[in-house]
Amino acid sequence: MTQANYLRFAVPLASAMLLAACGGGSDPAPAATPAPPPVQAPLPQPGNPAPLPPVMSQPVEIIIPPPMPDIVISLPGEALxxxxxxxxxxxxxxxxxxxxTTCGQYSNRLFVANKKYVFSAAxxxxxxxxxxxxxxxxxxxEKLCSFTMDDLRRAVKRGCTDPxxxxxxxxxVSMxxxxxxxxxxxxLxxxxxxxxEGTRLPFYSLARNAHSGVEGARQQVIRDAATLASLWSGPVNKDISPVNFDTEMVIAVFGGNTSACGKFAIRAVRSAGAGLVVEYGQDTVPVGxxxxxxxxTPMELVVVDRIDTPVTFTQVAPQAVAFRGLEESNAQTYGDPQRLIIKDAQAWAALWKQHIQLTALPEIDFSKQMVVxxxxxxxxxxxxxxxxxxxxxxxxxxxxxxxxxxPGRYNRALxxxxxxxxxxxxxxxxxxxAVEFVEQMSLYR
Structure with a gap:
């Protein structure tokens, strides 16, 4: 990359980091953080009975500068x-x-109730x-009432010290x-x-666009409607109601001009130290x-529960592994949550027979493939x-x-x-x- 091009990225970034350190009303937006480069990776092996997704034509080497340092957006005076x-x-x-709590994957909230109680809802x-x-x-x-429910929302136990x-x-509970x-x-x-520490916050996607038209890379935390309107006037998810900034905030990431090879997305918003870390970036595609x-010019906006703490944006470039969907629906049994790796035909047939009785068993060549x-x-x-x-x-x-x-906070009754x-x-x-499973909650709005 030429010196001029490098300065085009570096100078706005330095200015943005100074602005972030100064604080202010709405969280400032750091500018021009180049996305990490995709690299080449092998074509899927020929001869598989069920080929993995095909790749595109016209090979090209794309040189993109390395990731810049993490961006920290602070919120002076508002830390918890x-x-x-x-x-x-x-x-x-x-x-x-x-x-x-061991129960809070979907939501975990606290309220002061009627100015004299504390209500916990997980x-x-x-x-x-x-x-x-x-x-x-x-x-x-001083525990006054407790309700225990199972996963099917049936009351297993409920009691109050004062009827x-x-x-x-x-x-x-109804609220x-x-x-x-x-x-x-x-x-409330x-x-x-x-x-x-380390908890991934549930979120829902407000907007995702591979062709946003925004050529400069930027990251921003949005805590008011006016800032959201000024940042992005393009299409959003039409099935959602407006963001309630009393209880929610928006995380925005724009990738800038980058290769079309690899998926750009917000990977996680997680708790770390005294604030939040937003992991975002573009896949590094397999060699070949x-x-x-x-x-x-990709972008994504996601909505999370509002937490007024510093937010750190960090780029990641995971090496993507190709896979193909077989089934994504409802099982005929109502067992416990499971995460499984299947590597032999006998175990595959038994699992399918137990849970998916109404559809023919897909054929898998377990000498070359496996199922998650x-x-x-x-x-x-x-x-x-x-x-x-x-x-x-x-x-x-x-x-x-x-x-x-x-279901999210505002549509669980629908x-x-x-x-x-x-x-x-x-x-x-x-x-x-070895296989590691990472869980992420995505909420409907």
Whole structure:
């Protein structure tokens, strides 16, 4: 790359990092962070009975500068404090308890209720002995009510020390289904907190576009509607309601001019230290992959629960592994969540017969291929799904990203009450490498 081109990326980036350090009203947008380069990778092996996805024509070598340092967007004066007091209640003991819950994959929230209680609401795939809804007094040792439900939303156990609290508790549980904060004499004020270290935040995609037209790479945290409108006026997901910036925020990443070879996306928004880390970037395609001459300007906007902490953007360039979907629907059984690797025909036939009775068994050549299966488990109503979002090679092992979709904060009351059991199967080239499953929640809006 020429010196002039290098300066074209480096100078705006340095300016953006200075702006980020200064703070301000809306989070500043760092400019021009070049995307990591795709590299060439082998063509899929010929002769497979079920070939993996084909590659494009017109090979070309594309030289892109290396990733620049991580961008940190700080929020001076708004970091979450350990001595916070809301309505006379010191909330840190409740926050610490919520951070350690084993039930909270879908949501994990705390509220001050009616200025004198603390209400904890956790949703996820949990044992039937785990409390999902708890009403406390002004200390974490003063437990007034607790409701325990199984994965099919049936009440396994419910109780209150004072029977007069049952109507309030029932009302607040119902409010979680509708995303309400005021209803029938109940007022909920949310307590924002960072999830446990390493937790991946659930998110939904507000907009994704491979041809955004925005040629400069940039990353931004958006916490108000005016900033969102000024940043992106292109198409968004038409099935969603407007972002509620009282409880949500938008993470925006623009890739700038980059190769069309490889998928660009936000990979994760996770808790780390005193803030959040956003992992984003473009796949590094396998060596030998043939790409087109096209140049894209990709972007993605995602919505997460609002947490007023510093956000670090870090580029990643995973080596993508090709795979092909076999089935992504509902199983006929309602068992527990599972993540499986199948490498022989006998185990494959038994698994299919147990869970997918109404469809013919797909033929797999297990001398060359293997199957990855992901089961979400039984769900009490519609709106849940599961899929394999990507498979990548990292440090001598295969990392499988399992994306489970679920109703979000503002639409959980909109789905049917029929039982479902989402399942996904994919086939890929056989490998003896260790397999690691990484879970990501994707919320419907």
């Amino acid at each position: 404090k350990s001595d916070r007091v809301v309505a006379g209640i010191t909330v840190e003991p409740f926050v610490q308890r919520a951070r350690e 949703e996820g795939t949990c044992a039937s002995t785990v409390e999902k809804y708890v009403l406390y007094g002004k200390t974490a040792d 007069a609290l049952y109507p309030l508790m029932d009302n607040m 979680q289904v509708r995303g309400e904060t005021v209803r029938e004499g109940a007022l 004020e949310e307590i924002r907190f960072l999830p446990k 992959t043939v790409c087109t001459l096209a140049i894209n 299966a992901a089961f979400a488990g039984g769900k009490a109503y519609g709106g849940y799904g599961i899929g394999i979002g990507g498979i990548e090679r990292l440090g001598g092992k295969l990392r499988v990203s399992v994306i489970e979709s679920a 789905f049917t009450t029929s039982l479902t059991s989402p399942v996904s199967f994919v086939v890929l080239e056989r490998s003896d490498e």
